[in-house]
Amino acid sequence: MQRQVAVIGGGVVGLASAVRLARDGHRVTVFDHDDSRQAPSWNNAGHIAIEQVEPLASPASVRSAWRRRFAAGGALDLPPAMARDWLVFLPRYLAASRPSRFRHGSAALGSLLATAMPAWRRLAASLDTPGLLREDGHLVAWCDARAAQAGAAAWRRAQTGAVTVADAGAEDRARIAAVCAVPIAGAVRFTGSGQIADLATLVDALEAALESAGGRIVRATANVAVRDGRATIVGHDADLVLVAAGIGSAPLLAAAGEPAPLIAERGYHIRAAADHWPADCPPIVFEERSMIVTRYxxxxxxxxxxxxxxxxxxxxxxxxxxxxxxxxxxxLAMAPPFSRWMGARPTLPDYLPAIGRSERVANLVYAFGHQHLGLTLAATTGEIVAALIADRPAPVDCAPFSLERFGARR
Structure with missing residues (x-):
């Protein structure tokens, strides 16, 4: 049955969902105020990270947090000036990192990630943009021999789903040497992961596909109101409302009494001209420095x-x-001038996304909180959302991703 669907959020999850819904015959309007494309969707590392089966809410992450802190040269920072935000988030995160919760989260995330690459293949093929999806895997490298030995062993022990991990061969080591002047003590090759070749091309293709399917994009902020148990968009008609607004989703869901304990997990990048970086080089993670380098x-x-x-x-x-x-x-073979970006990944305490239908507001659906995996899970999330709206069986069990896991706010 054709419905008028309002999608709040024009990031990769919102657009992938909107395209699928429009192709299913719904009349879709996407509300997106980010016309400058500064959202994390269009500024991430481009990595289809289906190997990230183990949620970052884990005993190992808790144990390693102290040595990973920014003040000690690491990548993790809890800025005192923003303590009022992370002090609320931290107890929930620690509870989600207990071994039993971690095992539950790994099983749920693993089932979702198992559907991610097939969904991306279907979506990329439908966009008629050759070369957009690359399945060349990625590399992880270390400069210190002890770190290389420990890091490679840890990855071999880790759950990585359909992705395999092996020592990097001579060709891959040569790739790293071509862009890194410092000798590499060790490297591993991940086979089965992928990359979006260019994020700007992706957003153009998704927006064009939406419009071709009869959908439209409104460059404006949308607000949710709930009247008589149904969600509406202030100033617009909608039979169904999909909230896929990333870090902005929590206040939109507040009107429906849905708990959404998001925190902004802020990431940073720098970009430079790719004059000396080979176009066929897969993403390289320099793990000691918690840095991933991607050629677009x-x-x-x-x-x-x-x-x-x-x-x-x-x-x-x-x-x-x-x-x-x-x-x-x-x-590294990237020279100034550098452009700089900072953006907020939408993260929930257990590092699982929120995907489901509201149990309080019948016509409200949500898809957000994908943390580092928004790009990875966008295509399969779109398919899940379309199934939920059509009352079809979803590709995975959605129970672990329901907002009910955080408790009701009545």
Missing amino acids: ADRVQASGFVEFGNAAAPPDPRKWQRLEAQVRALG
Whole structure:
């Protein structure tokens, strides 16, 4: 049955869902005020990370947090100025990191990630943009021999789903050497993961596909109101409302009494011209420095940091400065001038996304909180949302991703 669907959020999850819904015959309007494309969807590392089966809410992450702190040279930061944000989030995160909860989360996330690459293949093929999805895997490298030995062993022990991990061969080591002046002590090759070749091309293709299917994009902020048990968009008609607004989803769901304990997990990147970075080089993770470097169409990008706080707070220039220092220290083939970006990943305490139908408001659906995996899970989330709206069986059990896991706010 054709319905008028309002999608709040024009990031990769919102657009992938909107395209699928429009192709299913619904009349879809996407509300997106981010016309400058500054959202994390269009500034991430481009990595289809189906190997990330183990949620970051884990005993191992808790144990390693102290040595990973920014003040000690690591990538994790809990800024004192934003303590009022992360002090609320932290107890929930620690509870979700208990072994039993971690095992439950790994099983749920693993089932979702198992559907991610097939869904991306279907979506990418339908966009008629050759080369958009690359399935070349990725590399992880270490400069220190002890770190290389420990890191490689840890990855071999980890759950990685359909992705395999093996020592990098001569060709891959040569790839790393071509872009990194510092000798590499060890590297592993991940086979089965992928990359979006260019994020700007992706957003153009998704928006064009939506319009071709009869959908439209309104460059405006949308607000949710609930009247007589149904969600509406203030000033617009809608039979169904999908909230896929990333870090902005929590206040939209508040009107429906839905708990959404999001925190802004802020990431940083720098970009430079890709004049000396081979176009066929897969993403490279320099694990000791918690930095991933990705070649896009005409730019190369170095990304890092996990900074918990408030999305609206000013950026911390020290993060960009450290990324630039790391690029210099490794002798990477990316030269200034650098462009700088900071954005807020939408993260829930258990590091599982929120995907489901509201149990309080019959015509409200949600898809957000994908943390580092928004790009990875966008295509399969779109298919799940379409199934929920059509009352078809979803590709996975959605119970672990329901907002009910955080308790009701009545």
